[in-house]
Amino acid sequence: MKNIVLIGFMGTGKSTVGKRLARRLNYAFIDTDQAIEEITGLTVSQIFAKHGFKRFRGEEALLASKLADKERLVIATGGGLVLNSGNVEKMQRNGVLICLEASPEAICRRVKNKRTRPLLAKGNLMVTVQRLLKERQSAYEMAELTVNTDKLSPEEIVDRIIQFML
Ligand code: S3P
Numbered sequence: 001m002k003n004i005v006l007i008g009f010m011g012t013g014k015s016t017v018g019k020r021l022a023r024r025l026n027y028a029f030i031d032t033d034q035a036i037e038e039i040t041g042l043t044v045s046q047i048f049a050k051h052g053f054k055r056f057r058g059e060e061a062l063l064a065s066k067l068a069d070k071e072r073l074v075i076a077t078g079g080g081l082v083l084n085s086g087n088v089e090k091m092q093r094n095g096v097l098i099c100l101e102a103s104p105e106a107i108c109r110r111v112k113n114k115r116t117r118p119l120l121a122k123g124n125l126m127v128t129v130q131r132l133l134k135e136r137q138s139a140y141e142m143a144e145l146t147v148n149t150d151k152l153s154p155e156e157i158v159d160r161i162i163q164f165m166l
Contacts, residue, residue: 001027003073003095004161008140009133010079010117011110012100013149013157018076021158031076032063033116039063044078048118057084064090080119082139098161099143104129106150 004021006014015031022029033044036059040047047056060081067075068090075095082088082097091097102110108125111117120128140146145164147157 001072003027003067003070003075003091004165005075005077005091005095005097006100007077007082007097007143008079008100009102009107009129009136010120011107012079012102013110013154014076014079014100016154017100017149017157017161018074020154021161022074024158024162025072025074027072027074029074029076030067032060032081033078035063036060036078037116044116045114045118045121053118060084061087067091068093070094078116079136082142083136088139088142096145096165097143098164099140099146100149100157101140101146102149104133107133 004027006018008014018031019029036047036056037043040059042050044056047059057080060078061084064081064087067073071094075091104126107129111120114121119132145161147160149157
């Protein structure tokens with residue numbers, strides 16, 4: 001059984017939806033940010049501050065390699081993991097990429113947890129979100145299914161993903 005890999009921008013609901021999806025399918029759930037925090041013993045923000053964003057991207061690549069040959073996982077990826085084409089290739093090896101998207105307004109309302117989101121900690125939130133969304137559009141378009149999460153409940157999003165997988 002292939003893994004289900006949730007990709008997309010911060011605040012689109014990957015972790016919330018991923019946990020519920022895993023429960024419904026009886027798959028294991030992995031959140032890459034949380035896994036990296038456990039492996040390094042540091043929060044995402046601490047890794048960025050102490051070692052720089054390249055180190056964090058390095059941890060993501062190591063984790064992507066570890067997960068590539070696993071099965072029956074729902075993986076909620078950090079919003080930047082698919083910017084590395086090597087990670088995409090690894091995730092696609094045994095997984096289906098599904099993108100969750102949301103409007104910039106919904107994203108700004110939802111991204112309260114700055115501990116894992118140092119990229120949004122400085123400057124005007126809306127300006128930063130719009131710039132990063134534009135830069136990343138082509139990476140997120142690699143998904144086989146995209147679900148807009150603005151007006152759907154987590155359970156409705158899970159239903160759509162399960163229907164697609166059938
Ligand atoms: C990032 C998204 C974050 C986290 C890190 C970098 C990004 O994860 O991996 O702050 O570059 O978009 P979430 O998408 O789970 O918020």
